[in-house]
Amino acid sequence: MNEYEEIFLCKTPQKTSMLSGAQFVRDMIEGHPQTCYELFRMDKETFMNLCDHLKRHENLQDTRFVTVEEAVAMFLLIVGHNVRMRVVADRFQHSTETVARHFKEVRRALCRLGKILICPNNMTNEVSSYVASNPKYFPWFKDCIGAIDGTHISAWVPADRQTSFRGRKTVITQNVMCACNFDMMFTFVYAGWEGTANDARVFLDALTRPEVNFPWPSEGKYYVVDSGYPCVSGFLPPYRGERYHLQEYRGRRNQPIRPDFQY
Known part of the structure; x- marks a missing residue:
């Protein structure tokens, strides 16, 4: 009974960092532009435009625990730097299940967005x-x-x-x-x-x-x-x-x- 109580009833909190995922993203946006570029592989303006576009056209919305900016930041860190999800989960103070779920949502949204953005815009006789x-x-x-x-x-x-x-x-x-x-x-x-x-x-x-x-x-x-x-x-x-x-x-x-x- 004591072992059961220690494992399932008296759990020790794991995500106890003072810097939450939302605060981490906010620091990147408000901090030095080179830091944002090195982490997200894009500048601040491009990052914010991408998040706003996904909100407007791809129906990505802020949830109770994760904002769209956090979800996109987690996706960029995993893809751009080949960072493990456990490391990202610890950095953003979320569970690995939450990180994996939002990673898939952002990936699907970007694939839908790619079909809209990656298309010819001038196939007429006009000269560039x-x-x-x-x-x-x-x-x-x-x-x-x-x-x-x-x-x-x-x-x-x-x-x-x-x-x-x-x-x-x-x-x-x-x-x-x-x-x-x-x-x-x-x-x-x-x-x-x-x-x-x-x-x-x-x-x-x-x-x-x-x-x-x-x-x-x-x-x-x-x-x-x-x-x-x-x-x-x-x-x-x-x-x-x-x-x-x-x-x-x-x-x-x-x-x-x-x-x-x-x-």
Whole structure:
């Protein structure tokens, strides 16, 4: 009976820190901007805008114990720094069950939000203002609507599938193809492929799957891609054998032939 009473009736409080999760987030917002950026991987204004957007459009609301700002902060710490949930639970003075539940809610809300934000905003015949106002790019890229490239993002996969996800740097990653416009905004993201998959394979898979809804360029428009992608209609890779980077022109024999050469 004494053992039962000590374990179940006379519990010793565990979360006894004077600094609650709400106070911790408030200190980050009101403190040095570099501290907020290092912890949350975004500045104060971006963090607050994200929280406000999730409140308005994704129906994330403050609960009795956890605010939206706390939930987003917990999510960013776990994802951005690979922090264990037990460590986050101790920092925010919540149970691991509460942290895990709000982590899933924020993840689902961000996935829904991504479908709204990551989309083309200019697929018409209008020339991008960034290109039109820059003589370095106009008129050479007046029909270009963006660029496509692949990047490797760290992934968590079961042990029996880690071989296919282990890239050339021996790190377990997934190959993610992204499209970006001249406003430096993502217009398409295609994730899920193994780290060993090459960019061309991911590219062709995204183009041939109707359910992916790839934003095809309109007539006469195109994306710029690197040499790892095929040269097909609507996509412009570099010409084989041509020099494009400044370091390739260094040296006496590598200087340009004509200073006023134009394509």
